[in-house]
Amino acid sequence: MIEAVGLTKRYGPKTAVQDLSFSVRPGIVTGFLGPNGAGKSTTMRMLLGLDNPSAGHATINGRRYAEHPAPLREVGAMLEARAIHTGRSAFNHLLALAATHGIPRSRVDEVIDLVGLRQVAKKRAGGFSLGMGQRLGIASALLGDPATLILDEPVNGLDPEGILWIRNLLKSLAAEGRTVLVSSHLMSEMALTAEHLIVIGRGQLIADTSVADFTERASRGGVLVRSRDSVRLAEVLGELPGVSVTEDPETQVLLVDGVDSERIGELADQHRLVLSELTPQKASLEEAFMEMTKDAVEYDAVVAPRTLVEEHAA
Numbered sequence: 001m002i003e004a005v006g007l008t009k010r011y012g013p014k015t016a017v018q019d020l021s022f023s024v025r026p027g028i029v030t031g032f033l034g035p036n037g038a039g040k041s042t043t044m045r046m047l048l049g050l051d052n053p054s055a056g057h058a059t060i061n062g063r064r065y066a067e068h069p070a071p072l073r074e075v076g077a078m079l080e081a082r083a084i085h086t087g088r089s090a091f092n093h094l095l096a097l098a099a100t101h102g103i104p105r106s107r108v109d110e111v112i113d114l115v116g117l118r119q120v121a122k123k124r125a126g127g128f129s130l131g132m133g134q135r136l137g138i139a140s141a142l143l144g145d146p147a148t149l150i151l152d153e154p155v156n157g158l159d160p161e162g163i164l165w166i167r168n169l170l171k172s173l174a175a176e177g178r179t180v181l182v183s184s185h186l187m188s189e190m191a192l193t194a195e196h197l198i199v200i201g202r203g204q205l206i207a208d209t210s211v212a213d214f215t216e217r218a219s220r221g222g223v224l225v226r227s228r229d230s231v232r233l234a235e236v237l238g239e240l241p242g243v244s245v246t247e248d249p250e251t252q253v254l255l256v257d258g259v260d261s262e263r264i265g266e267l268a269d270q271h272r273l274v275l276s277e278l279t280p281q282k283a284s285l286e287e288a289f290m291e292m293t294k295d296a297v298e299y300d301a302v303v304a305p306r307t308l309v310e311e312h313a314a
């Protein structure tokens, strides 16, 4: 369980995160969303004790990050940052990390297999592709077999196979009962990976809700109806109180507001009108996100991953 209470971060006159409170439950993947510059990375850094909040505090399983006697075993993290030590092999990189945290060599082998880096484990990590670098970052995060994972943009720059792999990995880690917080710009990807969402804009909480609720809230509503009897159907529906029907002049598709799809189906049946489509209009997560964050957009640069331990070492 991750808890943020009134987290605030000011950089001079700039407030990057403002009075942010939320909790992240174990057992599900929680997506952390926000436009560029919303404050996601700053928040994650505060959760991990890498930045001191100007106000408020954050705990992981009831304690602040720095208060955990063996943090790497408690929390695994991968943050947005520049590449890993270029000279070392992936294996030696993980081995060095493991050694400083009393983690056995056998666990290094386990995580290398888990992230699919076996073939290149002895190669210099500096020559890794972005995707391989991401896998290595995730291997580092998993090294201590932590109950909590905090990953900043883990699918950044990955190919479709890599994205699918991360999606399944995060879901299975959550299904094991871990707490998984993952930030992303890719709304469509979050819709497939996360069950719950925390959405921020300009450092403030916009939504803390399930994926289903989030899209529902931003849904434009209405029902799309296609019928070869669209003229008659529009007449029937138009007679209902509070119902509006708009017809696309080219396709004759009707957009019906003020009545649900079940009732439209019943009416069509009563009047013996054939329907070929009856679709409640739902917003995609992408549309919902754009709608809810449209007043909170700021552009900023994105960089590649670095692990928590490296952040501490820097």
Ligand SMILES: Nc1ncnc2c1ncn2[C@@H]1O[C@H](COP(=O)(O)OP(=O)(O)OP(=O)(O)O)[C@@H](O)[C@H]1O
Residues within 6 Å of the ligand: 011, 014, 015, 016, 034, 035, 036, 037, 038, 039, 040, 041, 042, 043, 080, 298, 299, 300, 301, 302
């Ligand atoms: N060290 C810093 N000094 C000054 N301003 C900063 C610093 N770090 C972050 N900011 C500002 O705080 C705001 C939030 O930045 P942050 O990187 O946390 O956002 P983000 O949601 O992670 O963005 P992105 O999706 O682009 O990575 C931005 O306006 C950023 O410019």
